[in-house]
Amino acid sequence: MTARHLIPLLAGSAIVLANQAFGADDDTVQRGAYLARAGDCVACHTAPGGKPFAGGLPIESPFGTIYSTNITPDKKAGIGNYSEAEFAAALRQGERADGANLYPAMPYPSYAKLTDDDVHALYVYFMQSVKPVAEQPPETDLGFPFNQRWGISAWNWLFADADTFQPNASYDQLTDRGRYLVEGLGHCGSCHTPRGFAEQEKALDGDSEDYLAGANLNGWWAPSLRGGDDGDGRGIEGWDSQAIVDYLKTGRNAHATVGGEMTSVVANSTTHLTDKDLMGIAQYLKSLSANPAGDGATTADQRQQATDETAAHLQAAKNLSDGERLYIDNCAACHLDDGNGAERVFPPINGNSLANADDPTGLIHTILAGAKPPATPTIPAQLPMPGFGWRLSDDEVATLATFVRGAWGNDGGAVTADQVAKVRASIDDAPLDKAVDPNGELNHDDGESHAANGAQ
Ligand code: HEC
Ligand code: HEC
Ligand code: HEC
Numbered sequence: 001m002t003a004r005h006l007i008p009l010l011a012g013s014a015i016v017l018a019n020q021a022f023g024a025d026d027d028t029v030q031r032g033a034y035l036a037r038a039g040d041c042v043a044c045h046t047a048p049g050g051k052p053f054a055g056g057l058p059i060e061s062p063f064g065t066i067y068s069t070n071i072t073p074d075k076k077a078g079i080g081n082y083s084e085a086e087f088a089a090a091l092r093q094g095e096r097a098d099g100a101n102l103y104p105a106m107p108y109p110s111y112a113k114l115t116d117d118d119v120h121a122l123y124v125y126f127m128q129s130v131k132p133v134a135e136q137p138p139e140t141d142l143g144f145p146f147n148q149r150w151g152i153s154a155w156n157w158l159f160a161d162a163d164t165f166q167p168n169a170s171y172d173q174l175t176d177r178g179r180y181l182v183e184g185l186g187h188c189g190s191c192h193t194p195r196g197f198a199e200q201e202k203a204l205d206g207d208s209e210d211y212l213a214g215a216n217l218n219g220w221w222a223p224s225l226r227g228g229d230d231g232d233g234r235g236i237e238g239w240d241s242q243a244i245v246d247y248l249k250t251g252r253n254a255h256a257t258v259g260g261e262m263t264s265v266v267a268n269s270t271t272h273l274t275d276k277d278l279m280g281i282a283q284y285l286k287s288l289s290a291n292p293a294g295d296g297a298t299t300a301d302q303r304q305q306a307t308d309e310t311a312a313h314l315q316a317a318k319n320l321s322d323g324e325r326l327y328i329d330n331c332a333a334c335h336l337d338d339g340n341g342a343e344r345v346f347p348p349i350n351g352n353s354l355a356n357a358d359d360p361t362g363l364i365h366t367i368l369a370g371a372k373p374p375a376t377p378t379i380p381a382q383l384p385m386p387g388f389g390w391r392l393s394d395d396e397v398a399t400l401a402t403f404v405r406g407a408w409g410n411d412g413g414a415v416t417a418d419q420v421a422k423v424r425a426s427i428d429d430a431p432l433d434k435a436v437d438p439n440g441e442l443n444h445d446d447g448e449s450h451a452a453n454g455a456q
Helices: 026-039 084-093 116-128 149-159 173-183 241-250 262-268 275-287 300-316 322-330 361-369 394-406 417-427 448-452
Strands: 058-061 064-067 215-217 220-222
Touching: 026 116, 084 116, 173 275, 220 361, 241 262, 241 275, 300 322, 322 394, 361 394, 361 417, 394 417
Parallel strands: none
Antiparallel strands: 058 064, 215 220
16 A cells, blocks of 8 residues: 555745634644654645645555545544544544544554554644645545455454554663654654555564565665664665764755655655654664675675776776666766765765665666655755656666666666666656645745656
């Protein structure tokens, strides 16, 4: 599930509270607004170009298209008649006010961890500060048997964890807070944890080594978030906590620039979290033991040596392969001969998780359509990568991508022209990348975004 195809991007916004009808105390409303950011409610509950929280986002699942619902406090179209207990049941048990089960496209298996206090603050925020919108989103209508919502009870019984968060004294307070945010509101596992035979996340918390071990999201690899230093040092295993904080805050750091569905997570959610909460998240991820290094895993020294060799060969520019020539002609000006780019301007593609992912879809997508990092309050300017789909054929992209995945310290597999053709065909229905401001207005950016159309 949770293949979120059409995700509105946010061009940075402050939380300004409007519409305080019944004068609940401001602190609770503000806390609820912050928690709604941490839970990224707006990303799923807003249709492209639609009103914030009014629902209607189509979410592709293996069972068909599921539409998010209107969670504004409108009494007919939204959740205006939900009591706090009903709201809590929807969030933590996936139970609608009329008793029907919600589809797990709503991340209640993660939100089950929420404390009563936080559910209360969210409820106050939604009821008192979100503007009611009287618009009915399209009904979800899955075919039989998936339209039988009672069937979800068995799934819940097997896979959903009803326990609320229990503090764990073996973590310091900040790291434990990070654990709460990651496992609970952040629902990071809904994209980063591999799924089992019934589309369930294989684990919902750090007690299992499957948790956050990396997963394929419609082809785009959501890398492992297990940051321990006991693996081969790739991905966030090689990042320090501050680098994780920078990535979540600004969408970039010395190792990577955000792409794919993570762009919306950064823009709508993590960039709005406090540095302290982000540090808690980072420390928690670093506390998770690394994925076991596979056979043939390389060491950092070996990868450095391979990097030097590729860079020297590109510089000498003699006897170049087709892939090497394509790289020099199209990519090296920005990502350089060593594939390491220039810090915070051009991300490294040497050692980069996207370049090395088992499934090359994300890399192909980036080469064809380009990419644009999100504007965040701390770094509003965005230097996009241009797309090369208009000038490179499927064969050329395949040859180039194969080179990139095997160059320097990388060890991804070869790419075929067929794979490129498939990704190229999917890019035509490029999503809108307009922003959502939960306070009501759509944020119109500078229009430059269309250069990167489909990057998301
Ligand atoms: C990953 C996508 C996603 C996120 C994130 C998400 N939701 Fe949902 N939510 C859904 C979908 C899809 C449904 C409708 C499911 C269905 O129809 O069975 C839903 C349903 C609901 C409902 C039931 C409403 C009704 O129709 O009666 C409530 C309440 C709700 N969500 C609140 C929230 C809140 C609060 C947050 C943030 C803390 C949130 N959701 C975050 C996808 C999401
Ligand atoms: C004009 C400069 C420029 C050129 C030329 C260029 N890129 Fe990029 N590239 C960027 C920028 C800027 C980004 C960061 C944008 C983003 O990811 O949102 C980027 C991002 C990437 C990423 C994603 C990295 C990550 O961390 O997610 C990959 C992979 C990549 N480029 C590969 C290539 C390849 C292969 C070529 C040659 C076809 C190429 N680039 C040409 C500037 C460039
Ligand atoms: C909607 C799906 C989704 C959710 C939810 C999500 N992620 Fe991601 N995440 C991705 C994808 C896809 C990528 C790969 C991005 C790329 O290729 O540039 C990614 C990349 C990352 C990376 C970079 C890893 C690397 O090796 O480059 C970090 C760190 C990260 N996510 C942290 C988080 C955290 C923390 C959360 C929860 C607060 C979270 N993500 C929730 C989809 C998601």
